[in-house]
Amino acid sequence: MLQIADLEVHYGTHPALLGVSLVVGRGQVVGLLGRNGAGKSTLVNAVAGLVKPSRGSILVGGLDVRGNARATSAMMGVSPQELAIYPPLTVTENLVGWAALAGVGGRQRRLAVREVLEAMGLDRLADRPAHLLSGGEQRRLHCAMAMVGRPPLLMLDEPTVGVDPPSRRALLDYVGTLASAGTAVLYSTHYLTEIEQLGAYTVILHRGRVAACGDIDSLVRDFSGTTVEIAFSDGSPPSVRIPVADPDGELPGIIAGLHGQGRALAGITVHRSSLEDVFFRVTAEKELVRG
Amino acid sequence: MAETFGTLGCVVRHEWRLQRRDLVRAFMLTVMPVVLVLVLTPTYRQILQLTGLYGGNGSEQAVPGFAIMFAMFMGGEFGLPFFRDFGWRTWQRTRTLPIPVPILVAGKLLVPLLLVLTQLAAIFAVGVAVFGMHVAGSVVALAAVLAVFGANVVAVSLLVTALCPTVAQFNAVNNILTLVFAGLGGALVPVALLPTWLQPLAPAAPSYWAVLGCQKVIVEGSGLSQVWPSVAVLGGVALAAGTAGALLLRPDRGKESWG
Numbered sequence: 335m336l337q338i339a340d341l342e343v344h345y346g347t348h349p350a351l352l353g354v355s356l357v358v359g360r361g362q363v364v365g366l367l368g369r370n371g372a373g374k375s376t377l378v379n380a381v382a383g384l385v386k387p388s389r390g391s392i393l394v395g396g397l398d399v400r401g402n403a404r405a406t407s408a409m410m411g412v413s414p415q416e417l418a419i420y421p422p423l424t425v426t427e428n429l430v431g432w433a434a435l436a437g438v439g440g441r442q443r444r445l446a447v448r449e450v451l452e453a454m455g456l457d458r459l460a461d462r463p464a465h466l467l468s469g470g471e472q473r474r475l476h477c478a479m480a481m482v483g484r485p486p487l488l489m490l491d492e493p494t495v496g497v498d499p500p501s502r503r504a505l506l507d508y509v510g511t512l513a514s515a516g517t518a519v520l521y522s523t524h525y526l527t528e529i530e531q532l533g534a535y536t537v538i539l540h541r542g543r544v545a546a547c548g549d550i551d552s553l554v555r556d557f558s559g560t561t562v563e564i565a566f567s568d569g570s571p572p573s574v575r576i577p578v579a580d581p582d583g584e585l586p587g588i589i590a591g592l593h594g595q596g597r598a599l600a601g602i603t604v605h606r607s608s609l610e611d612v613f614f615r616v617t618a619e620k621e622l623v624r625g
Numbered sequence: 626m627a628e629t630f631g632t633l634g635c636v637v638r639h640e641w642r643l644q645r646r647d648l649v650r651a652f653m654l655t656v657m658p659v660v661l662v663l664v665l666t667p668t669y670r671q672i673l674q675l676t677g678l679y680g681g682n683g684s685e686q687a688v689p690g691f692a693i694m695f696a697m698f699m700g701g702e703f704g705l706p707f708f709r710d711f712g713w714r715t716w717q718r719t720r721t722l723p724i725p726v727p728i729l730v731a732g733k734l735l736v737p738l739l740l741v742l743t744q745l746a747a748i749f750a751v752g753v754a755v756f757g758m759h760v761a762g763s764v765v766a767l768a769a770v771l772a773v774f775g776a777n778v779v780a781v782s783l784l785v786t787a788l789c790p791t792v793a794q795f796n797a798v799n800n801i802l803t804l805v806f807a808g809l810g811g812a813l814v815p816v817a818l819l820p821t822w823l824q825p826l827a828p829a830a831p832s833y834w835a836v837l838g839c840q841k842v843i844v845e846g847s848g849l850s851q852v853w854p855s856v857a858v859l860g861g862v863a864l865a866a867g868t869a870g871a872l873l874l875r876p877d878r879g880k881e882s883w884g
Contacts, residue, residue: 382721384877408723418718422646431639435722437632 335360335409335487335518336381341390343376343542350376352542354390358487358518363509365534366522367613372539374522375415378491381520382412394487408437411485413477415492415522421465425456425475428464429482438483446483453508454478455501470497477505481512488512489520494528506531526609536609538616546616550609555579557612560604562588567600575605632724636732644706644736654699655744658691659751665691666756676818681759681844686815688752689839693832694807695748696741696775700782700799703737708792711880726876734779741775761846769849770838773856777831777863783870791881806830811837834858 336358343351351373358364366374379385381392383403392399394406420428429447438446451457454474459467464475477493490509494502506528513519513532521534529536529550536553538546546557554560560581565573578584581604592599662684670683710716719729749771752758760767782799789795807813809823810832816824827833838855841847 384717384720404723404725407721410721412718412721414714414718414721416714416717418714420643420713420715422643427642431642434635435639435719435724437723 335362335395336520337391337393338377338381339391339393341377341380341392342388343373343380343385344388349542350385351380351387354539354542354544356537356544356547358520360486360518361513361516363513363519363521363532363534365529365532365536366520366539367524367526367529367536368539368545369617373542374539375491376542377539378412378414378489378520378522381489382410382414383407409485410487410489411436411480411483413480413488413490413493417472417476419464419472419476419479422463424461424463425467426451426460428475429478432479433482436483436485442483450478450482453504453511454481455504470501473497474501474505481508484512484515484517486516487518487520489522491522492524493521494523494525502528526613530609538613540617546612553609553612554607557615560606563603563605564588564592565600565602566597568598629728633728633732633735636724636729637735640706640733640736644740651699651740651744654695655747658695658748659755661691662687662748662752662756672814672818676815682757684752684756684758685840685843688749688756688758689836689843690807690812692745692748692752693774693810693835693839694803694812696745696778697781697803697806697832698800699737699741699744700778700785700803703734703779703782704786704789704795704799705792706737707733707786708795708880712792716876717879720876727871730783730871730874734783737782738775738779741778742772745771745775758843760843762842762851763848764842766847766849766852767839767842770835770842770852770855770859773859773863774831774835774838777835777859777866780863780867780870781831783874784866785870787870787874789880806832809833810835831859831862 336356338357339355341351341354342349354373354377356364366377368374376385380387381394381399383399383406395409397406399406420431423431426447429450430443433443433446451460454477456471456474456478459471464472467475473493473496477490480488480490488509494505497505509519509521509532519534521528521532523529533550535549536547537544538553546553548556560579561575561577562581562585563573563575576588578588585602589599589602666683666687668683669686670681673681673683673686707716710719720726749758749767753760781802785795785798785802789798809819809827810816810830811819811827812832816827816833816836819827834855838852838859841852841855845851
């Protein structure tokens with residue numbers, strides 16, 4: 335649904351994206367991770383046509399966004415990082431008006447608005463002016479505007495900022511539902527647990543480049559891995575930490591080897607890495623390379 | 626073509642949905658000139674009698690003059706929603722929609738144009754019904770002058786919006802242009818009463834052609850064939866200002882709003 339190849343974006347002389355390539359297929363969720371200023375929002379804005387790439391190509395539904403802006407825009411729903419709603423209008427008016435502008439017509443519009451109101455837990459707030467909503471409720475409305483009408487490509491840039499845990503769960507569930515129905519989702523966030531909950535293919539951007547990408551398991555295996563910490567009761571060193579690829583398969587051999595050396599074991603702890611470990615490792619390594 | 630008009634209709638309906646929430650400003654800009662006509666018509670009558678410019682009860686100067694001046698104030702009805710959208714960040718977001726920028730801008734122009742035309746029609750209707758203004762000539766010619774002037778006001782407002790990076794600048798420029806054009810164009814006092822050195826500059830103000838066209842119809846009993854210079858000049862300025870505004874309005878460049 336979305337194919338980005340060798341994308342470069344510059345703000346003046348400052349490079350914001352350098353040689354970024356990624357693909358988001360139908361029904362796939364791709365999570366974008368990265369520190370502040372890594373280029374996540376620039377990537378979303380480039381696909382949305384808000385910033386002009388200096389190099390590379392962006393295809394949406396097989397069409398190049400350059401020269402087909404209207405057709406490609408019609409295929410995407412965009413929830414920008416910064417809140418953008420109409421404060422004087424009610425929740426329903428915001429959604430109905432936005433759906434109409436997005437080209438969702440007539441009877442389909444009413445159904446689409448009703449669906450997204452319920453999915454995002456906004457149905458009881460339907461007649462409330464947006465300026466009277468809490469910050470989290472406004473954020474949910476902001477995201478709902480992108481989702482109304484189920485666009486084939488959904489791009490959410492930090493959609494859960496200020497959203498309470500139940501609402502965050504509802505949003506993630508609905509994103510999952512849309513993906514199951516075939517929507518391609520590009521999901522930018524700082525909350526790594528959301529990527530894990532979505533089971534997303536993960537792209538970590540660092541200083542405008544793709545620093546790592548893959549599904550969560552392969553990232554953990556390739557960039558951080560699992561370690562076994564073995565504590566001894568018979569003196570120095572008190573413990574050692576050994577990286578292992580397959581703890582269940584390798585541990586018996588390790589234990590047997592230590593017994594053969596006459597070491598008395600006090601305990602064994604398996605440390606499985608998380609996506610957060612991968613994130614810190616990848617971005618820290620890149621810092622060192624740069625320094 | 627049908628799809629373009631359909632999209633334009635969506636933008637206009639959305640813009641109207643937003644603007645109808647706060648029509649107080651438009652209402653005040655319609656009532657205030659009527660109050661000024663009420664207060665100043667006797668003064669204009671005396672001035673016209675003393676100078677012998679033309680007869681009448683003074684409403685022939687007061688009604689078109691104040692209507693034209695406050696229509697220019699109403700021009701802010703275009704600029705303010707534009708800056709409002711920047712403040713809400715919805716302008717940036719609407720650019721992700723499958724709507725070309727010219728249609729977005731045109732949709733935003735149509736609502737204030739309708740407001741300006743409604744305002745002008747209301748003030749002239751009150752002028753005839755309440756203040757005894759007699760329209761000696763063609764009502765169609767009068768309507769043509771006012772319609773083109775309305776388009777002129779909105780087009781100039783688009784240009785000012787394009788040129789001003791902040792809403793504070795927009796307000797200042799819009800108000801100053803309104804007062805200068807109203808004074809220079811004969812909306813406040815007849816051009817013949819302006820200082821002699823200033824009178825040759827009067828045709829540079831679009832309001833001059835609007836006042837001239839209105840008074841040709843109201844006082845001299847003219848028809849369409851006599852007011853075409855006013856219609857042509859106002860239409861030309863509207864086209865030039867609108868084109869310049871559309872070219873200079875950089876949709877990707879941010880503007881500073883109150884928000």
